[in-house]
Every structure is written in structure tokens, then in C-alpha cells.
């Protein structure tokens with residue numbers, strides 16, 4: 740009985756979605772994973788933008804609250 744040596748993996752990457760081994764330089768194992776990743780990325784970008792908008796609104800609000808007394812007081 741011949742012992743079969745475990746074949747070493749050559750240089751390879753892993754699918755960044757499901758972790759499956761894929762040829763080096765590739766990012767996804769299938770178009771399904773690619774679509775999933777792009778959807779996830781779009782959602783992340785949307786949430787980042789929402790966060791930025793909320794922070795800007797908050798800053799505008801704080802600026803208004805802080806500077807309004809100075810503006811309305813007058814000389």
C-alpha cells in the first residue's frame with residue numbers, strides 16, 4: 740500500500756467570502772461570492788455615508804446651539 744503524500748498547496752488565495760481555496764490572484768471562488776461581497780460592500784459604504792451625514796448633522800446642531808447665543812445677543 741503506497742502512502743500518498745499530502746500534496747502541498749502551491750501559492751494560492753482564499754475566497755474572501757467563503758474561504759475556499761482559489762488560484763492566486765483571484766478574490767472569489769464564484770460569481771455568487773463576488774455578488775455577495777459586492778452587495779456587502781455596497782451596504783457598508785451606504786452605512787458609512789449615513790454615519791457621516793449623521794455626524795455632520797450633529798456637528799451642525801452643536802454649532803448652532805453653541806453659536807446661536809452669540810448671534811442673537813447682538814452688540
Ligand SMILES: [Zn+2]
Pocket residue numbers: 754755756757758759767768769772
Ligand atoms: Zn466563495
